[in-house]
Amino acid sequence: VYIRYDFDKDDNIQLLQNFTICYWFKRTSFTTYETHFSYSLRGKNSRKFTNALNFGSFGGAKDWTVTRMDVEPYGRFQLPLTLHTWNHYCHVFTKYKYTLYFDGSLFYNSDGITVQEPLKTNGTLIIGQEQDSSDGSFESDEILKGYISQFNIWNETVDVLTYWKEANDISNFANGNVFSTESNAVMTLNNVAQSNTSFEDFSEMTVKVSYFMEEITFNEASNNCKIIGLNLFFPEKEDILYLHEKMYVTDRSGYNTYVWIDGTDINKKRMWKIDNTNKTGNVSIIGNGAREKNCATINLSENKIEHINCEWHQSYICENYHEATINVRGLCFNNFNDMLFVPISNHSEPILYGLYGY
Incomplete structure (x- = not known):
């Protein structure tokens, strides 16, 4: 994404003290530098600012900053990292306050x-x-990778909660009265393409599958999932051993989360362990080859959880509707962001998406 608009071409010059910026964004790849928008001032009768207004993450995927004029940082916080999912952002600026609304x-x-x-x-x-x-004077490796839609600026502090309802109803949607990608003629550069998409796509969620690639206990897995806001579940019937049986999204705009752990009780190797009280389910599966350790893997051809004679332990599999990143270790990367991946699953096999789209 690289879109340019020169306000000095407009006859109506405004002074914005209180204003609101809202837009949709869908990230397709992690980048070291990620800037959503940048506004520069110039002119004989005003001070010059390279970035009079800027929102982005620089050199770290989790730390986001907002700068405005000579106040830096105007805001600093951490945002959820998602791939291939539309998220809605609203920035409300006043003389004394900055507020961010996310989704x-x-x-x-x-x-x-x-x-x-x-x-x-x-x-x-x-x-x-x-x-x-x-x-x-732009750097090619700092360009945002993804899609942006309905970028709007208003010369007032918009009631975002009301706007959010309108943003989810195309019939009530109103463009910004200062700027809108829906009404202003913008310049697109760096092979940026414009296209139309169904409005319902903004609320569509893609089912995700994430993995803990080491053997850990139930309590450890439970705590790890809580850190990223997830819950633990076990399959209790034979027919839901197949991942895609549970991966069908019925509530497209929902935030329901499912996390599966394919661990078995060491004393009942053919049963799924339900929780840390050693309660077991009624699912009969292939044994673990009489090994002392329990392990399991995914049959990629069938997308099915099953036991094998493992030499390693892929013991915990998390399925969720919300995307969460994992940090892949053991390989060589240039920086922290290169190590971030989001596990995505379709109805055939799980796939890891990361910085380079793999």
């Missing part, structure tokens, strides 16, 4: 900030790239 819910508040100078609409807006200077 329609209040996510971050920063109070006690004073910005003396309003934002003047005579600069350049870049979507999907940080501006290293007011005249351009």
